[in-house]
Amino acid sequence: MPLPKRSIEPVHVSRSVYQQDELQLVELETITNTALTNIIRQLSSLSKHAEDIFGELARDVGNISNRANSLQARIDHLSIKVTQLDSSMEDVPLTDITRKKGFRSTKVFDQKIFSHSTMPAPMLETYTMCDKPPPLNKLNNYRDDGKDGLKFYTDPNYFFELWRQEMLKDTERVMHDKGKKMNRPRQDGGNSCVNSAGNKKRVRKPHNTREKQRLIAIGHGETLMPNNINYQTPNSIVNMETAFGSKYTI
Numbered sequence: 001m002p003l004p005k006r007s008i009e010p011v012h013v014s015r016s017v018y019q020q021d022e023l024q025l026v027e028l029e030t031i032t033n034t035a036l037t038n039i040i041r042q043l044s045s046l047s048k049h050a051e052d053i054f055g056e057l058a059r060d061v062g063n064i065s066n067r068a069n070s071l072q073a074r075i076d077h078l079s080i081k082v083t084q085l086d087s088s089m090e091d092v093p094l095t096d097i098t099r100k101k102g103f104r105s106t107k108v109f110d111q112k113i114f115s116h117s118t119m120p121a122p123m124l125e126t127y128t129m130c131d132k133p134p135p136l137n138k139l140n141n142y143r144d145d146g147k148d149g150l151k152f153y154t155d156p157n158y159f160f161e162l163w164r165q166e167m168l169k170d171t172e173r174v175m176h177d178k179g180k181k182m183n184r185p186r187q188d189g190g191n192s193c194v195n196s197a198g199n200k201k202r203v204r205k206p207h208n209t210r211e212k213q214r215l216i217a218i219g220h221g222e223t224l225m226p227n228n229i230n231y232q233t234p235n236s237i238v239n240m241e242t243a244f245g246s247k248y249t250i
Contacts, residue, residue: 006049006122013038052121 016034119127136149143149151158 003123003126005120006052008042008045008049010038010041013042049122056120 014031014035016038133150133154136153139149140147
């Protein structure tokens with residue numbers, strides 16, 4: 001359900017309560033004056049929202065400027081440190097590197113940014129106009145389970161707790177699966193083709209590109225020479241005869 005952040009009031013400029021006698025006398029004048037008055041009220045509401053919007057923008061820009069200045073100061077501080085370091089003068093042994101802990105940032109992340117304290121002013125006004133929940137917390141003294149009675153009616157932290165429990169379950173499941181994989185016994189060579197369900201697996205044969213190409217060539221009708229026969233060209237035979245002498249020479 002969409003929740004409007006800002007709304008201009010009044011919405012109906014000509015709607016008002018009129019007396020029956022006044023409508024008979026000056027009906028048009030009464031309605032016109034009422035409409036003009038409500039239009040002026042709408043302009044006042046519009047100027048109020050405009051001031052709130054620009055004020056919120058100014059606060060956000062100020063926060064961004066402060067964060068940028070803080071980041072620039074940190075960068076300048078680090079640049080000065082880096083320029084002052086001299087690797088030729090300072091020898092750091094490897095044992096000191098292994099003994100020191102890794103860098104860990106000390107910055108604290110913002111949490112619970114969507115809370116009552118961070119609610120915008122228009123939303124806070126709408127929130128204060130809502131009806132308050134019934135005072136069920138006054139009955140906590142009469143409960144034996146130690147639970148808050150108001151949480152049965154409304155609980156702002158319900159979805160956060162639900163998300164937290166789901167994350168804890170996922171973490172426990174991952175740790176449990178890792179423990180099962182680490183403690184799983186290694187299978188023997190004879191049982192390597194049998195999975196956990198008892199079904200036999202088909203062992204994949206090693207891929208041989210030469211055999212694959214040979215089968216393709218035979219399928220096209222080509223004749224291939226066996227691998228154990230060394231083919232000699234006529235030129236190579238002539239060269240061997242001239243080098244060692246022909247066996248037919250007398």
